Structure formats: C-alpha cells, structure tokens
Amino acid sequence: MSRAILRDSLSVALTVGVYGIAFGAAAVEADLSVLQACVLSLLAFTGASQFAVVGVLGAGGSALSAFTAASLLGIRNSFYGLRMAPILQVKGAKRIAAAQLTIDESTAVSVAQEGKGLSEMRLGFWATGIGVYIFWNLFTLLGALGATALGDPAAWGLDAAVPAAFLGLLWPRLISKSARIVALISIFLCTLLIPFAAPGVPVIACALVPFIFAFVGDRK
Amino acid sequence: MIWSAIIATSVVAFMLKYLGQAVPAAWLENARIQKFALYLPTALLAALVAVQTLGSEKNIVFDARSIGVLVAGIALFFKAPFPVVVLLAALTSAGIHQI
Structure with a gap:
C-alpha cells in the first residue's frame, strides 16, 4: 500500500517538476536573473504565486503589485494547512517544514488517501511535498539556464509560453x-x-x- | 526592486502556509470565507491569462503571443498534457515571429 502511495507521489512530483522549467524560463523572460528565479522557487515554493510575480513584473507592473497578486494567490495554502494540521499533528521544526511543503499537490495526494489511515495520509503529504520541492527547484534552475542560453525570448515564443502556463494552471479549476x-x-x-x-x-x-x-x- | 518583490512574496507565502497549520480551525471555517478562497485563485489566474495574452503596457493588442495562447486553449480542450500545451503555444508564437 505504501509503495503505491510513493509511486503516486513520485509521478506527481515529476509531472509538477516539469512546470518548473516553464517557471524558470518565464522568470528569465521577465528579466529576473537565474539566481532570483531559484531563490523564489526555494523560498516561496508555491507555483501559481511565483508565476504571478514574474507575470506582473514582466508586464511592467511594480514590485508591490507583483507581491500583492502573488500573496492573494497564496491564501489558498492557508486552507490547505488547515486541512492538513489535524492529519500531520506536528510541532516545532517539523511544523515549519510541513508549512513550507503545504501546496496544491501535497495536500491533494494526502487527501486522496483518506480512509486508508493517518499514516498513509502523512506519507502521501511528505513524499509528494519533498518530491515536488526537489524537482521544482531542479527544473527551475534548468529552465532559467535554458532560457538564458536561448537569448531573445520572443523569438522562441516564450512570450506565449507564460500565459499558456497560466491557462494550464487555470484549466483544472x-x-x-x-x-x-x-x-x-x-x-x-x-x-x-x-x-x-x-x-x-x-x-x-x-x-x-x-x-x-x-x-x-x-x-x- | 525585483529582490524586494521576491523577499516579500517569499515571507508572506510562508506565513500564509504556516497560518493554516497554526490557527484554530474555526477561524477559517466560515462558509463565505471558504467560498471566497475556493474561487480566488480561479479569478486571479483568469485575470493573469487575460493580461498576459492581450495586454501590452496599457494597450490591448492581439498579436503572435495571443494566437499562441489560443492554440494552448485548444490543446487543453483536447486534454493535451501541460508540457505539450506550453510547447505548442511557444512554437505558434515563435513561428509567427519568424514570418
């Protein structure tokens, strides 16, 4: 049973990780440096908000608008945290780690194990959260380096890739x-x-x- | 300026995540607040699609990029996976730029 959960977690982590390429490329297209793209993925670690930052900055918006749009998008993570708190029951440093890993995918995989027991739900959360964290950051770096190497973003169609990524995030909703x-x-x-x-x-x-x-x- | 957006976004993103783990459940259990939270990402993502597809500074334009996004929408309608959707949009826009 737990092997099936780990398999689910890994496939979600890999799939979502690939979005990281799109994010890294979008960040460079919006004139962020490779370092800035990577810091945002490491610290903020919430895809839609990160895309909002580079989307608004890329459109010529102010830092304040970028921050506000991103933070409004981050509100949903509070509700995921609320859902996960009674399942995870963690304190201290573990709670800080759990908070950082509280995103769409870790919550979704965990909740999908409902009925199988608390330990399965916890495994789904941690395995997916850690897996996405690793792949998201790795692919952010690759996407940012790739886009930097490409040069003129519009010539490669990156100007359309960013809104297409937003549309891809919107569609399942x-x-x-x-x-x-x-x-x-x-x-x-x-x-x-x-x-x-x-x-x-x-x-x-x-x-x-x-x-x-x-x-x-x-x-x- | 970019760094201030990055640091502020990261700090608040973490606080919002931590908040859910730390506050009493009843605080966020109001039905109207839950409804707002459910549809907020939908509205913001839709708005971001609009701005990034049709906006150029303060002008509304329909260009190569817009056609690329249109192609992405068609690909999503036919259940194409995410990387394919993004790639099709990029190829379409790049192709039109070449012409």
Missing part, C-alpha cells in the same frame, strides 16, 4: 459552472481595466469577483 462564470467575468473585467490602470492592478482588482460572489451572493 474550471470544473464547475460557477468557476467558469468567475473566470469569464475576471477575464472581462481585467481586460477592461488594462488601458486605465497601472500594470498588475487589473489582476489584483479581479479579487473583487470572488469576493462579491462569496459575500454578496445568495446564502449557500
């Missing part, structure tokens, strides 16, 4: 009708704001869409 509506309104609102707001601000403004959806909508 569009499973419900509500999610698709939220996405469509956000695309529309954001595009509408582009000519009027500083780069990065239209993205942050779209946090209003789920806010209205959750707090003003019906009481479900």
Whole structure:
C-alpha cells in the first residue's frame, strides 16, 4: 500500500517538476536573473504565486503589485494547512517544514488517501511535498539556464509560453459552472481595466469577483 | 526592486502556509470565507491569462503571443498534457515571429 502511495507521489512530483522549467524560463523572460528565479522557487515554493510575480513584473507592473497578486494567490495554502494540521499533528521544526511543503499537490495526494489511515495520509503529504520541492527547484534552475542560453525570448515564443502556463494552471479549476462564470467575468473585467490602470492592478482588482460572489451572493 | 518583490512574496507565502497549520480551525471555517478562497485563485489566474495574452503596457493588442495562447486553449480542450500545451503555444508564437 505504501509503495503505491510513493509511486503516486513520485509521478506527481515529476509531472509538477516539469512546470518548473516553464517557471524558470518565464522568470528569465521577465528579466529576473537565474539566481532570483531559484531563490523564489526555494523560498516561496508555491507555483501559481511565483508565476504571478514574474507575470506582473514582466508586464511592467511594480514590485508591490507583483507581491500583492502573488500573496492573494497564496491564501489558498492557508486552507490547505488547515486541512492538513489535524492529519500531520506536528510541532516545532517539523511544523515549519510541513508549512513550507503545504501546496496544491501535497495536500491533494494526502487527501486522496483518506480512509486508508493517518499514516498513509502523512506519507502521501511528505513524499509528494519533498518530491515536488526537489524537482521544482531542479527544473527551475534548468529552465532559467535554458532560457538564458536561448537569448531573445520572443523569438522562441516564450512570450506565449507564460500565459499558456497560466491557462494550464487555470484549466483544472474550471470544473464547475460557477468557476467558469468567475473566470469569464475576471477575464472581462481585467481586460477592461488594462488601458486605465497601472500594470498588475487589473489582476489584483479581479479579487473583487470572488469576493462579491462569496459575500454578496445568495446564502449557500 | 525585483529582490524586494521576491523577499516579500517569499515571507508572506510562508506565513500564509504556516497560518493554516497554526490557527484554530474555526477561524477559517466560515462558509463565505471558504467560498471566497475556493474561487480566488480561479479569478486571479483568469485575470493573469487575460493580461498576459492581450495586454501590452496599457494597450490591448492581439498579436503572435495571443494566437499562441489560443492554440494552448485548444490543446487543453483536447486534454493535451501541460508540457505539450506550453510547447505548442511557444512554437505558434515563435513561428509567427519568424514570418
């Protein structure tokens, strides 16, 4: 049973790790250095937020807009942590490690073991978290070095690779009708704001869409 | 400027992760807050797609990059894996740049 979990963890870690190439390349395309790309992967270690930083900076947004968009995206990790805390039951240094590894994939693999017992859920979390951490950072470095070696990013189509990566991250979230509506309104609102707001601000403004959806909508 | 964004993002990213492990469960169990948290990434990722596909500084443009993203959308619709999606978008955009 635990071998099956480790196999799942490894395949998730490898698959997600490959996103790291796209991130490393996107970071270089947004004028980050190889070191800056790697530090972001090592310390922030949360894919969508990292893509947001380079996406906003690359579009000419300020450091503050980049940070705000990334932090809004990071809020979901708090909810993953909330889900994982009673399963992991860790304190001190182990809790710090657990927090750093609390991302979409480690939580998903762990929760997928529900019903098999706490130790299986813990194994899924740690194996996936550590595996993704290793591959994500390794592939970030490779992607950043690769993009640096390529030279002119637009000539290699990297300008389209970044939004395509965002679309790839968005796609699995569009499973419900509500999610698709939220996405469509956000695309529309954001595009509408582009000519009027500083780069990065239209993205942050779209946090209003789920806010209205959750707090003003019906009481479900 | 880039470093300040990197350090601030990293610090807050960790704090948000740690917060979930450390606060009493009841704090985040409100149904409306959970709904907001569920749809927030969807909205922000959709907005990022829009800005990166159609935005150029403060102008709305439709260029090689936009067509690349359109191709990525078609690839996702046909359930292509992530690396294929990104590669197709890059090849499309690069191909148009060459012309």
